[in-house]
Amino acid sequence: MTPTSPSPSLDTAPPATTDGRWNLRLVALLIALAWPTQLLAAGGILGANATASVAQTFHTTQVAWFGLTLTLVSTLLTPFVIKLGDLYGKKRVMLAMTALGALGEALAACAGSFWLVLVGRAVAGFYGPFGALSFAAVRDVFPPRLVKPASAIMGSSVGLVGLGAPFLAGWLVDSWGFRGALWFLAAATALAFALVALLVPETPRHALRSGFDWLGGLVLGGGLTALVYGVGQGQSWGWADGRTLGWLAVGVAALIIFFFVERSSSHPILDLNVLRRRPVALALTVGGLAQTVAFTMPGLAILLALYPHIPGLSAGLGWTAQHNAVVSVSWNVVMFATGMLVSRFLGHLDPRRIWCAGVGVMAFGYTLAGFFHSNETQLILTSCLANLGAGLVVSLAPVLVVGVVSRDEQGLGSGMLNMLISLFGAIVTAGAYAFLNAHSTVLDGTAFYQDAGYAWVFWLGALVSLVALVLSLFIPPLRDPEKVDALPA
Template sequence: MTPMSSSPSVDLAARTRTDGRWTPRLVLLLIALAWPTQLLAAGGILGANATAGVAQAFHTTQVVWFGLTLTLVSTLLTPFVIKAGDLYGKRRVMLAMTALGALGEMLAALAGSFWLVLAGRAIAGCYGPFGALSFAAVRDLFPPRLVKQASGIMGSSVGLVALVSPFLAGWLVDNWGYRGALWFLAAATAVACALIALLVPETPRHAFGSRFDWPGGLVLGGGLTAVVYAVGQGQSWGWADLRTLGWLGAGAVALIAFLFIERSSPNPILDLEVLRRRPVALALTAGGLAQTVAFTMPGLAILLALYPHIPGVSAGLGWTAHHNAVVSVSWNLVMFGTGLLVSRYLRHFDARRIWCAGLVVMALGYALVGFYHSNEIELIVTSCIANVGAGVVVAGAPALVVGVVSRDEQGLGSGMLNMLISLFGAIVTAGAYAVLAADSTVLDGTAFYLDTGYSWIFWLGALVTLAALVLSLLIPPLHDPSDDDVPADVQPA
């Protein structure tokens, strides 16, 4: 007899001998989930390249909100997205998110005022938490023996995105301005919506019959959003400014209140009992810290590449954006290739050992980048070493989460990992700019950074990676999804 899912409309197929084999249907399914997941990374690069054009087009000094609006909306909605995926099925929620994302980017591209641009970006922010569902959907939709490999391939594809996006961004912005980048994002997100509609079956409802915990979701999302906002603005406001302290305090109070609200809620938006388990807490924290380094350090390295070289004033390399894109091909290829290789062997070896080895290499790599970054050869060699480790990290993090949560808890685990990456990313970025500011020269109102500051931001990445390694060494042996009693080949209703 075929076991039934927690949703009355979704049946789970019986395990077969082909459960560990790739089929054309599974390849297409992986593409349909990877495209919208990695479009988020591409959107970050395209958005960064479009920012200057937006500022000039609308003559605004508030262009920071062009990116910050999307980040804040995404952070606020993440708890609701996690719960909605379990309540209504991840496919339905992913369709709504991608449709809103395409609509928001289209509105921003058509906008004739800066405030309408921000309104469009706010709507597009509904698409931001997509990764909280896509990796959980892999656990629901792929055969157990392929879960770690499929998750690793999807995570490592960020290296391919980092390889192509700088060239794409330059071509779009140079030929069509910021609107070209936004129209591309709108079209690509619409394609993502179509891929999900055509290729992704519905997933089980892991919280079928329960209700939304609106107070808990609003307090958690609002608290995290307040903290991210304060950290993002702290460098410009000043860390002792009343506004910075006020937003940080409000966020802290909200997060403490959330703990009390969840204890009394019959349908908590996050299962705190799961998050209190030591393996889960360690894996999520270590995974969040390590992926923050893997995603944040390359962006900070762009400052080094593009800032001018003025002896005694600015220690940048003075490259053009195109030259930086050409040079960065090397380490992005290393990251992508390493991720694919690791994904292939995750099903055969202890994912925890592979993960820890990757952390060691990434820490060593960024320590070396801190010492050697004065020309193309030095930066290519040291960054390639760092990105060998980063490739392991982006491929191994999903397997780490899979190994500490059950199938029903996968949505919660993936969602919490995404929230921690956003939170840690804001903190590490703010810390990096604070380090740079401590060793800077202000000339005609513009801050230029000296070499000691650049060295320390890479050493900061190495230190954060070592913290993730220490936590990872405490994680107990991981659960293998191939041992799940219920297979994961889900057919559409």
């Protein structure tokens, strides 16, 4: 392996095209990074649709582990992925991650027992932190002038996933069961490997020292994993249950220990001095909170759409999965189109103002959705309004991070944003189910949710958005990579 250069940012040459104009090579490069990044979102949709098939095939009551295993492995590995990308170059790490992801999904698809399915999903979890590197890679391989628009397009492309993945999931699972979904993910991840290998250049190394803080990585990753697991299981175990409290206590203790471990480490896995800077802490926090709402709320709205409509018992809309996929096209088009539009004008506008507008519109949209969600027309109108704001959020969150960290710190910033989204997502989901269960009726062991529960789920999204909006007002002016990254080292 090539030794690390004394000046890590000079390990590879800068992009050949530096005039800031799009060309075919840069478009292909963007696709090569966006495909594997948004495949993670598609995998979540396909996995959710395949869960019932897994349970019926293997007659297991532990099917929650089908998705949880991948999430926990991904959370545990994220700190290591961030550091390895800085040490050895992001392309090498991304290739290893996609290879393991394809192998894991193929193993799960071939599995003849449930435990072997979980082994495959655990291996596939190595692919989970890909987004921690791909957004950071944009800053390394694109001309400085295109870093912000390329990051915005990468983020908003999640709207395309929302358009096609529900239809694809229904076709695969209905035709071939869970194995069809997993084989598709294996093939799509193998394609991601080929795209990265052929189209993405090696990125500079941003770590001056070759040492690795394994203890710090295990403590941080383990602590976050324990928190995500404890929050995720708290709703089924009960929040006062000893198991829930035990996992949460372990997670908090591990994070406290991590700060002491990092202070004494000669090769810290995360640079805490960067994270202590107020602009960085604010950008990561508001980016994590707002993106959590943008990604989590549509999934929770599926419960409203698919649960049956039984007067006095269940306030669901009673749609089929296919009908829900057709209706959701409207708000996913809004999300994608908004992100693409804003990417064209980032060079002329203050991203902070657009960001605050997006978070505010998202909060207003989900506030209205809490009041108006009883039929197709109401849900389309309120969701389109909320996703108008969400489109700005998912496209501008990477831009916020770019504006508060240096090029050498980009991997750390993008990775921490990913970790916060996982943690906040677990907390928001747990809170949503707490509201649902507080307004539910149990019949023959099945909980049916009443209208007040769905209303509070939407209002929870609005409340979290408002918190993000208030914090966003304190973000100082952002640095422009076109000016900062173009300076000589």
